[in-house]
Amino acid sequence: MLLPVIYRSLEEDYWHLCEAVQVWDVSCQRQVEITGADSQKLVQLMTPRDLSKAQVGQCFYAPLCDESGGMINDPIIIKHSDEHWWLSIADSDVKLWAKGLATGFGLDAQVSEPDIWPLAVQGPKAEELISRVFGEEIRRIGFFRSRMLNYRGKKMLVARSGWSKQGGFEIYVNDMELGGQLWDELFAKGEDLNVGPGSPNLIERIESGLLSFGGDMGYDSTPFECGLEQYVNLDADIKSLSIDALRTRKSKTRLMGIVMDKQLKLKDFRLFSNGREIGVITSNTWSPKYHVHLAFAKCDINFIAEKQQLYVISTTGEVPARITDLPFNFENLGLKS
Amino acid sequence: MLLPVIYRSLEEDYWHLCEAVQVWDVSCQRQVEITGADSQKLVQLMTPRDLSKAQVGQCFYAPLCDESGGMINDPIIIKHSDEHWWLSIADSDVKLWAKGLATGFGLDAQVSEPDIWPLAVQGPKAEELISRVFGEEIRRIGFFRSRMLNYRGKKMLVARSGWSKQGGFEIYVNDMELGGQLWDELFAKGEDLNVGPGSPNLIERIESGLLSFGGDMGYDSTPFECGLEQYVNLDADIKSLSIDALRTRKSKTRLMGIVMDKQLKLKDFRLFSNGREIGVITSNTWSPKYHVHLAFAKCDINFIAEKQQLYVISTTGEVPARITDLPFNFENLGLKS
Numbered sequence: 001m002l003l004p005v006i007y008r009s010l011e012e013d014y015w016h017l018c019e020a021v022q023v024w025d026v027s028c029q030r031q032v033e034i035t036g037a038d039s040q041k042l043v044q045l046m047t048p049r050d051l052s053k054a055q056v057g058q059c060f061y062a063p064l065c066d067e068s069g070g071m072i073n074d075p076i077i078i079k080h081s082d083e084h085w086w087l088s089i090a091d092s093d094v095k096l097w098a099k100g101l102a103t104g105f106g107l108d109a110q111v112s113e114p115d116i117w118p119l120a121v122q123g124p125k126a127e128e129l130i131s132r133v134f135g136e137e138i139r140r141i142g143f144f145r146s147r148m149l150n151y152r153g154k155k156m157l158v159a160r161s162g163w164s165k166q167g168g169f170e171i172y173v174n175d176m177e178l179g180g181q182l183w184d185e186l187f188a189k190g191e192d193l194n195v196g197p198g199s200p201n202l203i204e205r206i207e208s209g210l211l212s213f214g215g216d217m218g219y220d221s222t223p224f225e226c227g228l229e230q231y232v233n234l235d236a237d238i239k240s241l242s243i244d245a246l247r248t249r250k251s252k253t254r255l256m257g258i259v260m261d262k263q264l265k266l267k268d269f270r271l272f273s274n275g276r277e278i279g280v281i282t283s284n285t286w287s288p289k290y291h292v293h294l295a296f297a298k299c300d301i302n303f304i305a306e307k308q309q310l311y312v313i314s315t316t317g318e319v320p321a322r323i324t325d326l327p328f329n330f331e332n333l334g335l336k337s
Numbered sequence: 338m339l340l341p342v343i344y345r346s347l348e349e350d351y352w353h354l355c356e357a358v359q360v361w362d363v364s365c366q367r368q369v370e371i372t373g374a375d376s377q378k379l380v381q382l383m384t385p386r387d388l389s390k391a392q393v394g395q396c397f398y399a400p401l402c403d404e405s406g407g408m409i410n411d412p413i414i415i416k417h418s419d420e421h422w423w424l425s426i427a428d429s430d431v432k433l434w435a436k437g438l439a440t441g442f443g444l445d446a447q448v449s450e451p452d453i454w455p456l457a458v459q460g461p462k463a464e465e466l467i468s469r470v471f472g473e474e475i476r477r478i479g480f481f482r483s484r485m486l487n488y489r490g491k492k493m494l495v496a497r498s499g500w501s502k503q504g505g506f507e508i509y510v511n512d513m514e515l516g517g518q519l520w521d522e523l524f525a526k527g528e529d530l531n532v533g534p535g536s537p538n539l540i541e542r543i544e545s546g547l548l549s550f551g552g553d554m555g556y557d558s559t560p561f562e563c564g565l566e567q568y569v570n571l572d573a574d575i576k577s578l579s580i581d582a583l584r585t586r587k588s589k590t591r592l593m594g595i596v597m598d599k600q601l602k603l604k605d606f607r608l609f610s611n612g613r614e615i616g617v618i619t620s621n622t623w624s625p626k627y628h629v630h631l632a633f634a635k636c637d638i639n640f641i642a643e644k645q646q647l648y649v650i651s652t653t654g655e656v657p658a659r660i661t662d663l664p665f666n667f668e669n670l671g672l673k674s
Contacts, residue, residue, distance in 0.1 A: 067440055072433070096409070097433035103404055103578065104441015241440065 001028040005199045011288055014203040017166055018289075021125035022198025023186050026163075027117035031172070032075075032087040032094045038107035041239070043077060043085050045101060048223065048243050050236035054079045059144040059159050062231050063223040064094065065242035069249045070219050071226065072097055074211070076161060078146065088118065088172075090213035101241075117173045119182065125193040126168035132189040133182070134158060138169065152178055163200045165208035206285045206294050209257070209327025216255060216282040216296050224251050225298075227326050251301050255282070257324040258295040259333060264314035271297045271321065273310050278303035281312065290335040294328065295321075338365040342536045348625055351540040354503055355626075358462035359535025360523050363500075364454035368509070369412075369424040369431045375444035378576070380414060380422050382438060385560065385580050387573035391416045396481040396496050399568050400560040401431065402579035406586045407556050408563065409434055411548070413498060415483065425455065425509075427550035438578075454516055456508045458523065462530040463505035469526040470519070471495060475506065489515055500537045502545035543622045543631050546594070546664025553592060553619040553633050561588050562635075564663050588638050592619070594661045595632040596670060601651035608634045608658065610647050615640035618649065627672040631665065632658075 003026065007013055016022060034042055044051050048069075049062040058079050064072040064087075073094050075087040087094055099111040121130055130138050134149050138158060141147055146159035157172040173179040187195055211217055217226040224232070224246070234247055256279070258271060263286040271279040279299030287294050295312075310321040324333060340363065344350055353359060371379055381388050386399040395416050401409040401424075410431050412424040424431055436448040458467055467475050471486050475495060478484055483496035494509040510516040524532055548554055554563040561569070561583070571584055593616070595608060600623045608616040616636030624631050632649075647658040661670060 066436065093430050093433055096430055097437045099403065100434045100437020100439075101441045102437075104438045104443075106441075 003028045003199060007197050010202060013198055014201050016196055017123050017164060017198055017201050017204055020194040021123035021129050021190060022196055024120040024122060024199050026120050029118045030089055030113055031116040032089055032098055033112050033114050034085045034098060034109055035083055036109040037083060038109045039083050039085050042102055042107050042109040044238055045241050048232045048240045048246055050233035050238050052238060056081055057146045059146060059161055063228050067241045067245060069222045069242045069245035071217055071221050074213050092214055117179055119171045119173050120162045122162045122164045122168035123166045129190045129193055129195060130169050133185055151182060154178055163210060164204050203285045206283055207287055222246060222249060225253050226255050253298050254301050254304050255326060256297050256299045256304055257326045257328045258297045259322045259324060260293040260319050264293050264319055266312060267315045268313040271310060271312055273303055273308045289337045290330055292335060340365045340536060344534050347539060350535055351538050353533055354460050354501060354535055354538050354541055357531040358460035358466050358527060359533055361457040361459060361536050363457050366455045367426055367450055368453040369426055369435055370449050370451050371422045371435060371446055372420055373446040374420060375446045376420050376422050379439055379444050379446040381575055382578050385569045385577045385583055387570035387575050389575060393418055394483045396483055396498050400565050404578045404582060406559045406579045406582035408554055408558050411550050429551055454510045456510050457499045459499045459501045459505035460503045466523060466527045466530055466532060467506050470522055488519060491515055500547060501541050540622045543620055544624055559586060562590050563592050590635050591638050591641050592663060593634050593636045593641055594663045594665045595634045596659045596661060597630040597656050601630050601656055603649060604652045605650040608647060608649055610640055610645045626674045627667055629672060
């Protein structure tokens with residue numbers, strides 16, 4: 001599946017996302033649907049995040065991990081009911097993994113990939129726009145909560161979520177024809193809000209510390225190495241494939257934020273400290289808001305102290321770099337927008 | 338991953354493949370590697386084809402099926418040893434399925450995707466060309482057999498196989514630099530054989546009855562529905578996930594060959610008999626060799642008798658069509674090249 005990623009320019013799209021409202025066709029964000037008596041059991045096996053208290057309609061950003069603690073994906077897990085779950089996945093595969101586990105463990109859990117085409121509405125004016133289409137009820141949906149709302153006679157899941165930090169909703173469109181009508185209606189009703197098409201934006205997501213599976217993390221990383229510890233419940237009494245491994249496996253790397261004072265084009269994606277390679281840049285961008293170049297880097301766990309003389313190699317030579325925790329704390333870094 | 342599919346024109350590439358020799362970069366044909374004490378057990382669980390007598394170096398075209406008998410993929414299974422297997426897969430995913438099963442069944446089997454970039458050398462002059470690079474030994478490799486051969490100091494698997502019926506070999510390149518050198522050497526030593534670049538060719542593979550997973554068959558099809566019964570051993574004493582389902586599940590459809598007497602552009606992919614839809618065309622091409630238009634169609638099992646008045650709808654209207662078993666038997670069809 002293809003995802004259009006730039007409509008005007010990366011930077012124009014960025015400012016528009018931060019200031020107005022965008023409609024994103026993120027149909028490529030596939031749903032892995034799990035149903036059956038053992039579905040909660042299967043979902044819990046797949047993630048080290050405690051789902052035992054999950055409520056209907058609740059959404060969970062969660063790492064999926066294998067039995068060695070390595071990441072498989074980082075979906076939003078959505079609970080429809082005890083026996084009906086969705087994994088709204090990042091761009092790699094989960095269906096066959098879930099199906100293989102269900103078969104192997106002999107679980108009463110059916111795994112499928114229904115035709116659901118998420119439409120994300122993101123930006124500071126998203127709530128206003130969505131309320132004009134779905135009514136005032138949407139204002140009462142909490143963060144990472146969802147409701148089944150009516151759209152032209154059809155119930156669709158609407159969640160307050162999305163892959164930006166500008167606020168907004170994701171509408172899990174389940175009807176091809178209504179999808180087109182909804183798209184048009186959002187544009188018609190959002191004209192005065194300066195609505196426009198958009199997509200996950202590289203600048204915005206790096207500034208916001210949102211990670212991309214397959215780029216910033218992969219099968220060889222644990223959630224700890226990716227800085228996702230808040231989504232791992234090591235002390236919970238849950239049956240999860242990866243819990244034992246995650247309790248004992250030592251982190252070798254850590255995903256860190258890197259800040260450089262000038263805009264640059266990397267010639268080499270390695271990060272150096274005193275001539276020694278200590279990490280590799282996984283994503284980078286110029287930040288037009290903070291006037292620095294930002295990057296994520298997978299760093300050797302022994303070299304993540306902040307007071308080092310670091311540098312990267314750009315097309316114009318060595319460029320000094322600062323290392324910091326993620327997400328970026330721009331105030332602590334002394335950076336103002 | 339991308340696969341270049343046309344170098345000159347589809348038809349020029351076709352004739353060249355049938356008459357000379359082509360080198361195909363089919364790196365996209367990924368290897369799922371299974372190792373460990375239970376690896377044969379895991380591979381056998383995945384396929385209803387009996388692998389109990391498999392010999393080292395032997396290659397098996399085999400359907401992979403889930404517990405309902407639905408197809409997961411149709412790889413070439415290669416036995417390196419009892420504890421070391423490759424699934425050389427078609428263009429969908431298998432790794433997570435294999436890994437999920439291994440985890441769920443608690444098998445001692447490690448699943449990985451090593452960097453192997455197959456290079457196929459196909460066409461009537463393939464054997465001559467390969468012998469100039471790998472030596473006369475390759476002439477003694479039987480059909481669907483392989484050997485580990487030396488190339489510039491590195492052992493690579495060379496198998497007599499490939500996704501055409503023009504004869505040839507697949508070289509499982511395991512070294513990026515040597516891959517480039519091998520490519521150049523094949524072109525340098527094949528100049529008098531009219532060697533050229535190529536790829537799996539739509540015309541050739543339809544004429545030859547080679548099916549494409551994801552197009553001609555998918556998760557909803559059984560091997561029987563795809564005409565792959567010769568690769569299913571229902572009577573064998575094997576532990577395979579799908580065996581029970583395949584013994585009892587009734588076929589609803591059957592992949593059939595469709596022949597039309599003139600070149601056409603389909604307007605509609607449905608196949609009709611007396612105004613009733615009886616199937617859907619999954620692949621189609623003009624055959625320059627037999628001067629007919631050929632198609633595969635997934636047909637209702639109740640309407641696959643040969644003596645029907647069938648038609649398809651092309652841009653110029655209804656076109657009569659004949660239905661026949663696959664692979665096409667051109668002699669029986671009264672067609673001459």
